[in-house]
Amino acid sequence: MTRVLVTGFEPFQQDTYNPSWAAAQLLQDKPPAGLEVTAVQLPCVFTKSIPALRSAVLETDPQFVVCLGLSPRRGISIERVAINVDDSPGLDNDGQQPVDEPIVPDGPAAYFSTLPIKRCAAAVQQAGIYSEISLTAGTFVCNHVFYGLMHLLATEDKQRRGGFIHVPHTPEMPAVSAYGVPSMAVDTAAEGLRIVLTTVAAHDTDIKVPWGTTS
Structure with a gap:
């Protein structure tokens, strides 16, 4: 049985719901065959999120880690790179704003x-669920956690693999009606993420196909 740690965030600011955490829970409740998924909620707070993540990795001893976050994108957005900077556009849930x-x-x-x-x-696209490669995880808590995860794996747990994925808002969230951001049902997002976990468990290497951008 392959052990997997999946993290999601607590609700942010005025939201009472975070699809990243809801999707993580669905993965734990109904994991792909052959995988044991543990879901852990992280605080949407710069100073608390990485210590909570590190504790979860040490406690669950996973073969790989997938951290989830919320972003106003069309579908399953798989992040490629984490950068070593916090440049927060607003306050986190503890009122912090590192710049x-x-x-x-x-x-x-x-x-x-x-x-x-x-x-x-x-693989997600082949299942009819929109997915993309993203070249930026932003400079808020999502990127903070992504960088923290990869630094942890590079310096303390080199045998493990890890990465970060953004999921969309769900149709009932206020930002969808107020600002017209794209949305996806959390069940659909979770199904796409199950495909991701299955693919990661089955493959150590990536495919070499163009998926870059000119801007």
């Missing part, structure tokens, strides 16, 4: 995901 601060002083400028990201995105 131009390194996540890990003297750490590398960036880390790449160690998941087969293109293979995963292609």
